[in-house]
Amino acid sequence: MPAPVTEEQTRLDREALLDAAEALFYAHGVQAVGMDRVREASGLPLKRIYRLFATKEDLVVAVLRRRDRRWRASLAAHVADVPDPRGRVLAVFDWLAAWFAEPGFRGCAWINVHGELGTSSAPVLAEVRAHKRAFHDQLAAWVRATGVPVAEGVCLLAEGAIVTAGVSGNPAAAA
Structure with a gap:
């Protein structure tokens, strides 16, 4: 045995x-x-x-959940090094530019999975939405710390840069 x-x-x-x-x-x-x-x-x-x-679906959810924790922690650690609130928001885009330039960058893992599975997997869709909500909330907190009450524009810029860099293969989208 x-x-x-x-x-x-x-x-x-x-x-x-x-x-x-x-x-x-x-x-x-x-x-x-x-x-x-x-x-x-x-x-x-x-x-x-x-x-x-x-199931494979359980594995996909676990992969996305773990990636979310690492991805957002890395971003938070980078931003934490910047003392000025406005500089923190700009640091998000510096971090994104470095990520976009990494070998093997293929865009947002959550958008990619959503594009593949759409609404066919409720647990995967929930995980994708949880990541996007958490990223939005994280970014919104940094924007609000600058005194700007509405963060939607910055959130859309960040998401747009991620998608553009993933599709174009050009890290300059973060600029």
Whole structure:
């Protein structure tokens, strides 16, 4: 009888699986990537994958949720280094420009997944909407700190820059 899987091994397997799935889904799209490809990239047997995530949809939601935490934390850390409220808002666009210039940049993961799955997956749609709401709220708080009461224009500029850079492949959209 095989030894029971430890909590630590479960954590490591989950992270390896999320890393592999995120890279594949972002590079190729959710629908183009089958679970056999995720198995290959993660090095985990399918049986183990489905113990960690019962469905591909559950895996996609977990990938988006983890990416959201990392993405917004990175942005917040960058902005926190700027003492001036107006400078913080401008720093958002500096951070976006650096992200757009990263190798393998393919635009917004949440917009990409929404474009693929639309409303066909309520849990994925909920995760996409949660990310967009959280990003909007994060950006709006920085804008309000400048004394400007309405942040919609800046939020639309940021979202537009992300989509434009993703489509055009040109990081200058952040400027």
